[in-house]
Amino acid sequence: MPYDEGHATVMRDDLMAAGELPGHEEKRMFGGLCFLSFGNMVCGVHKGGGMYRVGPDRYETALALPGVKELGFTGRPMKGMVEVDEDVLADDDTRQKLTELAMAFAASLPPKPAKKPKSKS
DSSP states (O other), X not given: OOSOHHHHHHHHHHHHHHOOOTTEEEEEETTEEEEEEXXXXXXXXXXXXXXEEOOTXXXXXXXXXXXXXXXXXXXXXXXXXXXXXXXXXXXXXXXXXHHHXXXXXXXXXXXXXXXXXXOOO
16 A cells, blocks of 8 residues: 555645645645645655655754654655654644645645646547
């Protein structure tokens, strides 16, 4: 199993509790499930934990939270992205802070243009 559906449910509930996520979409990415706002990744779950796109300006703030580390499961660090393991996903306060940071970053980004459907030729 690529990710824990229970973790996805917790993250989905966190997003709904934090307020409206405009242009909400769920998409399978990174071997897991990502939550997007107008095509911009907000957060997601993967095997063994979760990830949040907090952006470069909120990156150090996120890393200062207990158990939060730079996203590294892709093989190289991605500035502005952090990850947490299953134990941190169980911490309501840390998840709430990360969700708020990620939603604020996503709100600062312009919507991504909709992809045109591929034509069959």
